[in-house]
Structure formats: C-alpha cells, structure tokens
Amino acid sequence: MILTLTLVAFGGALGASLRYLFGVAVMRVAGATQFPLAIIGVNVLGSFLMGVFVVVAANRGLTHLSPLVMTGLLGGFTTFSAFSLETVGLIERGQLGLAAAYVTLSVGCSVLGLMLGMILARGAFV
Secondary structure, three states: OHHHHHHHHHHHHHHHHHHHHHHHHHHHHHHHOOOHHHHHHHHHHHHHHHHHHHHHHHHHOOHHHHHHHHHHHHHHOHHHHHHHHHHHHHOOOOOHHHHHHHHHHHHHHHHHHHHHHHHHHHHOOO
C-alpha cells in the first residue's frame, strides 16, 4: 500500500508540474485569452494519453503501472476541478455562449481524444 501511494504521489507531482508547464507554453503561444485554452488542452491530451495507456497496459501486462500513470500522472495533469471553475467563471461573467462551447468542446473532445488514443494504440499494439 505504501509503494502504491508513493507511486500515485510521484505521478501526481509530475502530472501537476507538466500541467503548469503546458499552461505556460499555451500562454506564451496564444497570449491571454478569455477562452481557457490550456485547460481544455490538458484535458483532451490527458484523455488521449489515458486511452493509449489503457490499451497498451492491457496488451503489455502493464496494468500494475495504473496507479502511477492513470491516477497519479494523468490525474495530476488533467484538471476537471479547474474545468468546473472556468465554466462557472464564464457563466458568472455572463458569457453563456462561451461557457456552453467550453463544456461541449471539453467533454466531447476529451471523449474523442480517449477513443482516438485507444484506436491508435490498438492499431500499434494489437
């Protein structure tokens, strides 16, 4: 149990650090925007990577790495709580159209990202 907890903690610290760096990179490339590009980006990318990992882990016998990769790394990288906060912020500012677009794109693209990751991984590893 202690080893698993340590793996989750390490993965979470790495994932959160990568999320921060991703946000900095998006800010440098796109500048300040009203639309939360960095958050949607990490959620879609994290979903894609989770899709890849699920297939690879199942086909390569690597499910023992799930606490490190899925719970820790990708859990720390993706940002559903930040997604919720950004959504409420848009709603409170009266930007209902942007809020609806953000929710639709975040959920839809994240699900599609996960499916694409699984499809690509299945093609590469099966």
